[in-house]
Amino acid sequence: MHLERLINLLEIIAVAGRPVSVLEVQKATGLPKPTCYRLVQTLVERKLLDQPSDDGHYVVGERLIRIALLGKSDVDVRRCAAPLLKSAATNFNETVFLARFRDSKVEIIHVETPDDPGRAYIHPGLGERPMHACSCSKAIAAFAEPEFQEKILSRSMKQYTEHTKITEAELRAEFKEISERGFADCDQEIDLGIASVAAPVSIGNIGATFSVGAVGPIRRFEKNYRHEIGRKLTGLSDKISGAIQLCNVAEV
DSSP states (O other): OHHHHHHHHHHHHHHHOSOEEHHHHHHHHOOOHHHHHHHHHHHHHTTSEEOSSSSSEEEEOHHHHHHHHHTOOHHHHHHHHHHHHHHHHHHHTSEEEEEEEETTEEEEEEEEOOOOTTOOOOOOOSEEEOTTSOHHHHHHHTTSOHHHHHHHHHSOOOOOSTTOOOSHHHHHHHHHHHHHHSOEEEESSSSTTEEEEEEEEEOGGGOEEEEEEEEEETTTOOHHHHHHHHHHHHHHHHHHHHHHHHHHHHHO
């Protein structure tokens, strides 16, 4: 009975889609005020609810969002993000992709290509990418916990091309640069003639769980062009984060 009441409260606040007061929750549930306050406090203590300000209103907590996100399949994530990615591919007139961080690996899970039939583009493929030599991975690694960064830097790093950075000093400097400007780029580090750029997608306080990027031939993707798209990707990442979180809340 106690668990059912807690779940009922979470459902009410999740469905609202906005900060909700205890009084609103109490009216919706019909519970006595002292009971409602006690249940809300229990959920706050367990980090299943958060109080974003001191006005007595509550939202779904980061812990609950994390639980929902961990259980969300790639299909669900693609459904939330695909319209934004398709719009970006059309606007940039370049291939745009979404990558996901889980189990200490980064994988590209969705790709959208431009509609222009006369445009030569590159499809990056799906699946795992190296943590040290791909923009989608480095965009996440640069914002990861120091302990995880140390694991990356302590590994043996494969040199895919003459442009691949494989020393600890190079990667440390690059992680610092990425964290300062907000996006990562890859200049022929995996395949000659191909470059990419990516920005982290942070989900609340969970951190950079995804990254969104663009890829193309080096003849177009020179440094200035990559940085121009990189700045646009940082704005797109906020929209994708919001779309994924809205899907999480709706399904909690």
